[in-house]
Amino acid sequence: MEYIIGMDGGGTKTTYAISCADQVSILGEPLEGAGTNPQIVGFQQMAERITLKLEELLQIHQIEKHQITAICGGFAGAGRSDDAEKARQALESKLLANGYHKYVSALIRSDLQIALKGAIPPEREQGMLIISGTGSNAAGLLRNGTMVKSGGWGHLLGDEGSGYAIAAAGLKAVVKAYDKRGPETTLSQLMLQTLGFEKETQLVTYMYQEQRDKSEIATLARLVSEAAENGDEVAAAIIRDAARDLADHVKSLHLQAGEYDAQTIVTTTGSVFKHMTQLRTAFIKELDERQLGIWTQAHGTPVEGALIEAAESVSLEKRR
Amino acid sequence: MEYIIGMDGGGTKTTYAISCADQVSILGEPLEGAGTNPQIVGFQQMAERITLKLEELLQIHQIEKHQITAICGGFAGAGRSDDAEKARQALESKLLANGYHKYVSALIRSDLQIALKGAIPPEREQGMLIISGTGSNAAGLLRNGTMVKSGGWGHLLGDEGSGYAIAAAGLKAVVKAYDKRGPETTLSQLMLQTLGFEKETQLVTYMYQEQRDKSEIATLARLVSEAAENGDEVAAAIIRDAARDLADHVKSLHLQAGEYDAQTIVTTTGSVFKHMTQLRTAFIKELDERQLGIWTQAHGTPVEGALIEAAESVSLEKRR
Known part of the structure; x- marks a missing residue:
């Protein structure tokens, strides 16, 4: 054997x-x-x-x-x-x-x-995988066995639609609301409560602590998802934008590959796709409306x- | 004496x-x-x-x-x-x-x-100062001598409209164009040439180098301004967004103070306002259209x- x-x-x-x-x-x-x-x-x-x-x-x-x-x-x-x-x-x-x-x-x-x-x-010769965890990136398999890629630039240059990006957008919305530069949002209380803070200014110390890990900040993305599901419009907009950003990766793979169509399978992995129902639904809707492919559970x-x-x-x- | x-x-x-x-x-x-x-x-x-x-x-x-x-x-x-x-x-x-x-x-x-x-x-009892250099923030003087503030949250939580934010948006546009997630832009060549790089992937090493100072990245904002003046639409959109973000600080001070009107003076300082003509013009236009105040050169x-x-x-x- x-x-x-x-x-x-x-x-x-x-x-x-x-x-x-x-x-x-x-x-x-x-x-x-x-x-x-x-x-x-x-x-x-x-x-x-x-x-x-x-x-x-x-x-x-x-x-x-x-x-x-x-x-x-x-x-x-x-x-x-x-x-x-x-x-x-x-x-x-x-x-x-x-x-x-x-x-x-x-x-x-x-x-x-x-x-x-x-x-x-x-059984498929081609298809795509879109990853969203702490960071985000995407890859497409071509018929000839080679690969095209999009994203993976890290939190300062890219990572759009990732857990970190969603969490950072949530925190930015909180400080904008504090400044009265943005609408009020239930994220303010959710974020402060979760982090054990009394006021928004403490977020600065939190965010810029040298040992602070990106993946730790990314876990706050679940609060944005939670707020969106409870009807918070600021949070819902962040989730919609993230879903669109992730669908943009699919579009990028289409443009690079030149052999995909509306029937090509699009698989997903990572904590963001796994745990955020509203985002996943919005992502699948984007694929459908923009004719970017058919969402399928990742095989293995x-x-x-x-x-x-x-x-x-x-x-x-x-x-x- | x-x-x-x-x-x-x-x-x-x-x-x-x-x-x-x-x-x-x-x-x-x-x-x-x-x-x-x-x-x-x-x-x-x-x-x-x-x-x-x-x-x-x-x-x-x-x-x-x-x-x-x-x-x-x-x-x-x-x-x-x-x-x-x-x-x-x-x-x-x-x-x-x-x-x-x-x-x-x-x-x-x-x-x-x-x-x-x-x-x-x-001779004025009240007015505002909007600062945009490496970071951005704003302050308003009230008739009673006290102050209201907006911004100053640093590059991970805020600093919208700052030199760093403009430079980062420019770099993000470059990697988006590289991925075919965004339109082509003259910023790609401008950024790579200025940094002495041959390809976009080298931007990752540049951006995440530990000793890399935020103010160094912020100096790249002038390339975005330059591209905008030469008719690059991606760059022009970044400059317009930055001007709007800075005007949002003025709006925030209005809401916090409750005593400003369309005649209140708005002064500005910092390298972004000083060197970027198109941004300054767009900012003044925002003030005018949104009735947020009258732009005046900072007194001292x-x-x-x-x-x-x-x-x-x-x-x-x-x-x-």
């Missing part, structure tokens, strides 16, 4: 999964390990952490190293081709030294590539995307 | 000026010294730097300490009343120890208060505002 391995490598966590080579289906539970972003831990450390964790994975499933035919991982911090090549070299020499077959290639992808690959149903996880890539490389190998 | 002293104390620089007590008119050139923001240098250090510099000022003009009847300073970092009180105590005891009359009170104001006081022509500088405050305290003292 031949097996393949998929990895989803982030900055703080890496997920490992194993599957039979001829049909992708994760065996047992995926295994979790430390972060493997090569920009953070370095390329050697990345390769070491991976090979060590693979020992554990193989042991659990009682699979021998020579049964592994392909290994594919998507890594945050391996998006640039020279970084991907460095990661591949580091990982392959480590695998070889650890007794894997010399023909086992380590396929290095970006975190976005495997997320996209996992999200698109396998990024680690499944890595497994699919691994499986495809094996079948490609066999066809040669 | 009796004299008064005015000070404009910032984080990196403090300006000192001396005038006769009965009519405010700066004698000679104002003197410059180190920063005196008490939040940065501490209250004792602030008092020491000031008294040392005053020795120099008096020596230049050959004025004796006993001829000084009032000292007033506006300080960044002394906006809160408890901080102002601490600054007053530190400065007064230092002055007393250095041979000034015991009745010389040290009047502590915020940097905004003296800027406002200096900007409004002395912040240090003159401090001198006026000092002079008023003397005449008030005499009337008692």
